[in-house]
Amino acid sequence: xxxxATTSPTLTTCIIxxxxxxxxxxxxxxxxxxxxxxxxxxxxxxxxxMVSAAAEAxxxxxxQRQCPxxxxxxxxxxxxxxxxxxxxxxxxxxxxxxxTSLTDLSALRGRTADGLSDEQHRARxxxxxxxxxxxxxxxxxxxxxxxxKAQQLRQRYRIExxxxxxxxxxxxxxxxxxxxxxxxxxxxxxxHVAGANSTRALLYPDVSIATVVGHPDDVLHAIDLFHSxxxxxxxxxxxxxxxxxARAHGETKAYRxxxxxxxxxxxxxxxxxxxxxxxxxxxxxxxxxxVLARREVAAEEAFTALFPHTSSMxxxxxxxxxxxxxxxxxxxxxxxxxxxxxxxSA
Numbered sequence: 005x006x007x008x009a010t011t012s013p014t015l016t017t018c019i020i021x022x023x024x025x026x027x028x029x030x031x032x033x034x035x036x037x038x039x040x041x042x043x044x045x046x047x048x049x050x051x052x053x054m055v056s057a058a059a060e061a062x063x064x065x066x067x068q069r070q071c072p073x074x075x076x077x078x079x080x081x082x083x084x085x086x087x088x089x090x091x092x093x094x095x096x097x098x099x100x101x102x103x104t105s106l107t108d109l110s111a112l113r114g115r116t117a118d119g120l121s122d123e124q125h126r127a128r129x130x131x132x133x134x135x136x137x138x139x140x141x142x143x144x145x146x147x148x149x150x151x152x153k154a155q156q157l158r159q160r161y162r163i164e165x166x167x168x169x170x171x172x173x174x175x176x177x178x179x180x181x182x183x184x185x186x187x188x189x190x191x192x193x194x195x196h197v198a199g200a201n202s203t204r205a206l207l208y209p210d211v212s213i214a215t216v217v218g219h220p221d222d223v224l225h226a227i228d229l230f231h232s233x234x235x236x237x238x239x240x241x242x243x244x245x246x247x248x249x250a251r252a253h254g255e256t257k258a259y260r261x262x263x264x265x266x267x268x269x270x271x272x273x274x275x276x277x278x279x280x281x282x283x284x285x286x287x288x289x290x291x292x293x294x295v296l297a298r299r300e301v302a303a304e305e306a307f308t309a310l311f312p313h314t315s316s317m318x319x320x321x322x323x324x325x326x327x328x329x330x331x332x333x334x335x336x337x338x339x340x341x342x343x344x345x346x347x348x349s350a
Contacts, residue, residue: 015087016047022094023051027059030100033070034108038181039211040093043082045072047090062106069111098210101310105177105217109227112178116220127161132228155200155278158225163284163292165221175306178223180205180214180230187212189264193237194230196272200279201226202300204307206314217310218303237267 023044026036033048052071056064081087107115131154182190191207191214198205203218203226216223241247241263250259284293 019047019091020051023047024054024058026094026097027055027063029097030063030102032066035213040090043086044090046081060102062104063102066108103310105175107176107178109178112220112224116224124165131158155275156282159279159282163288166292166295175218175302176220176223177215177217180227182212186264190234193268196268197230198226200272200275203303206311217307219299233271
């Protein structure tokens with residue numbers, strides 16, 4: 005590795021040591037790029053081999069998957085100023101839970117695809133396609149019906165694909181990187197989506213990273229659904245009728261807070277109602293539903309084991325009626341149904 009003459013070798017050593025310490029605390033390359041920015045990449049490469057001996061097994065495995073193979077030019081270290089910023093971002097990182105269930109989204113996609121029948125693959129592809137189509141246009145329709153269809157399709161897929169041999173220990177933990185601003189409010193949306201899909205979520209607020217815990221298939225769907233809804237949320241928050249009025253009256257922050265909270269809660273309600281209203285046969289009620297119930301219990305138990313000490317998060321704010329109304333309306337216009345499409349990302 006090379007570095008500019010103006011870059012102190014001592015600073016380089018300090019950053020590499022900090023990266024190794026971060027790995028010991030449970031953070032992966034994707035996490036550290038999110039926390040410290042792209043200037044950390046050469047340091048990740050420099051620390052990769054040492055991390056294998058220093059980190060817990062699931063973290064070390066994530067490093068092997070995530071750490072990019074840089075070209076010689078890509079290994080050039082950033083300027084002293086940028087390097088100093090990287091070091092400042094690594095100082096004081098909290099410990100991250102890194103039990104054997106830790107994985108990442110790309111690995112999870114491959115894992116959950118193993119053993120699926122052709123019909124199950126088609127069902128999953130249809131759900132994935134719906135989420136992509138949901139962001140492709142500004143067409144509006146009966147949103148509650150569309151969200152209900154999407155969630156019911158997902159619940160129908162779960163019922164038809166569930167295996168009696170599913171065990172309570174079959175859980176994973178996947179991290180979700182939230183981009184500022186409004187990180188806590190995005191997490192509120194994630195929590196509602198996770199809860200409606202038999203998973204649990206926790207936020208590390210200092211680094212804007214959440215973790216979703218549950219059955220692999222449920223976690224994958226919850227995260228994909230969250231990302232789609234979060235992009236739609238961003239669009240509607242800026243383009244809903246009250247947004248322009250709020251800006252004109254200097255009420256943008258109050259409007260957006262009320263919008264975000266109302267949107268997340270309404271989405272949670274729509275998803276939960278749709279799941280409950282999914283048509284289930286008597287045979288499925290006696291065979292599949294108990295397995296799905298055990299999934300939810302297993303997710304709760306795994307979450308408690310990973311995060312035994314948690315605290316609640318307050319969302320007290322100045323109520324803005326227009327923001328709340330638009331947030332509910334936006335949730336009802338978030339198109340995820342099989343017959344319609346929805347807004348593009350902001």
